[in-house]
Amino acid sequence: MEIGRPYSRLLQRLEKLNTLSAHDRQLIAELPLTVANFSANEEVVRHGESPSRCTLVLGGFLYGHKRVNGSRRQITSFFVPGDIADLHTLHLAPLDHSLSTLGPAVVAFMPHAAFREMLDRSPQLAEAFWRDTFIRLAILREWVTNLGRRDAIARVAHVICELALRLQRVDLAQDLCFSIPWTQTDLADACGISNVHANRVVQELRRLGLVEWDSRKVRIRDWDAVTKIADFSDEYLQLGGPAKRDPLLGQKVSEHA
Amino acid sequence: MEIGRPYSRLLQRLEKLNTLSAHDRQLIAELPLTVANFSANEEVVRHGESPSRCTLVLGGFLYGHKRVNGSRRQITSFFVPGDIADLHTLHLAPLDHSLSTLGPAVVAFMPHAAFREMLDRSPQLAEAFWRDTFIRLAILREWVTNLGRRDAIARVAHVICELALRLQRVDLAQDLCFSIPWTQTDLADACGISNVHANRVVQELRRLGLVEWDSRKVRIRDWDAVTKIADFSDEYLQLGGPAKRDPLLGQKVSEHA
C-alpha cells in the first residue's frame, strides 16, 4: 500500500473541489496526523461513540454501515483513499452508524480541534469541505434511488460503476479496473440484496461479458453496456471540478438568471 | 397556511443547530426573499438546472426526486416548512435531481450572493448550515437502510415516524398527528414499493390500529408499536439540539479521549 505523503490523495481530491492556495496546502500539510493500521473487518469507529477526531483513509477501504433489528446489515457508504469517512463527527455526536475496514487499511486520525482551527484560517478549505459534504449527499441520493427503484443486476452494476470512477479520480483504477478487498456479501449488503443473489448477479454480469471479478479484482469490460444496465450517469459525482469563478468578482458565475 | 414572519420556522430550526446571537438573527431577517406560490405537483426546480438562488419552504411540502430509466420515480427527500430544500446549489451545479411540490406550497427564494454574504459575516450561521447538511446526510443514510433492509410495512411506518418528528419540531404536528397532502403513490415512491402495495400496507397499519390515515391526515395511534414495527430510533434526526460547548474554551466538549 504505497501512500506517499499521507495527505497527498486528500489534497488531490480537494484541488478538484476548490482552488487552493499554497497557504491552504500548507495548512493541510501541517495537520497533526496519527497514523493507524487496521486489519480486515475491524470496526474503526463504533455506532454511539462521540470521537474527537476525524478519520482520513490513506490506504485500503472503509465502509459505513447500520444494522436493522440489530442484525441485518446495510452498508451506506464506501470510503476510498483520500476520503474523510466521518467528517460529520466535527458537528454531530454521537455517531449514527459504524465505520469498518473492508480489508486491511491504513488511516490517519486528525483531532477535531486542529481541524477546526485549519477551517477557521482558510475559507477556501472550509468551502471545499462543505462542498465535499454536498457531494456525499448527492451520492446518497443516488444510493436511495438505486435501492428503491432498480433491480438487483442494475444495483450491483451501479455500485461498481461508481467505485470505478471514484477510484479513477485518485489514480487507484486504470482502464476501469480496480482492486478492492470486498466479498460478495459486502456487495450484497451495499445493494440491499442477499449474498446468494449477489452471487447470481455477479455470475450473470460475467456471463454477459460485461464485468470480470476474480478475487478482489474487478474489471469493467464494456463501459457502455454496463452503464446502460445500471442506468448510470456520472453527473452526481461532480467530477467536473470546481465551479468556475469570475476572477474579477471572486464569486461563482451562475449560469442562470 | 399561516406563515408569520417568513423566516420564523427557519430560525426556529437554526436555533436548535447552533447558538445564535441577535446579530445572527438580524442577518437572517435581512435576507432578501422572493415569495412564490405553487400549486400541487409543480416542479419548483428542475433536474439539470443551475439556479442562482436557494429555496426555503414557508408552507406546504416539497420533495426531491430522481427518475430511473426516465420513468420510474424515486423520492429521495421530503422538505417541510423551515427547510432549505436545495442548499447544495450554493456549491454544486447542475442539479442532480428535481424539486416538486406535494400539494400547494409557498416558498421563498434567496439569492446565492446574499446568502453567501450572510455566511461570510457569521461563522455561527455558517456552522449551523453545515451542521444542517450533516443532518441531511444522516437522514439519507437512514433512508438507504430503510430501502435496503426493511420490508414494506416497516419502510412505510419508518417514513411516517420521521415526518411526525420533523413536523413536531416546527410545530406542525401535535400528538403525533399531522396533515400532509400526499397520495399513497407518493408514499410508495418514497419507500421504493408499488402504489398497490403501499395501499395494502396502509390498510394493514390501519387494521392493526397503529395508524389513522384519512385523506391527507395522518395520526400515529400507538407510537411504541409503530416504532417497533419500523425499527425506528430518532437518534439520526439529531433532535437533541446543538452539542454542548465549554463556555470557557468556546469549543465542543468531547465525550471521548
Add this chain to the structure above:
DNA sequence: CGACCGATTGACACAGCTCAAATGAAGTGG
C-alpha cells in the same frame, strides 16, 4: 352529468429470499 383522480380489490406472475449442502481456496500447525 361527465371526467378525472385516488383508493381499493382480485388474480396471477416472478424476482429475489431462505435454507441447506457442496465445492474451492487459503491459511495454520504439526
Add this chain to the structure above:
DNA sequence: CCACTTCATTTGAGCTGTGTCAATCGGTCG
C-alpha cells in the same frame, strides 16, 4: 508437506413478498 479449519463462492430447491395488470368504487370539480 499433509491434515484440518475457516471462509468465500457456488448450486439447488422451494417459498413468499411484492409487482403488474385490470377492473371497480368513490369523491370532487367544472
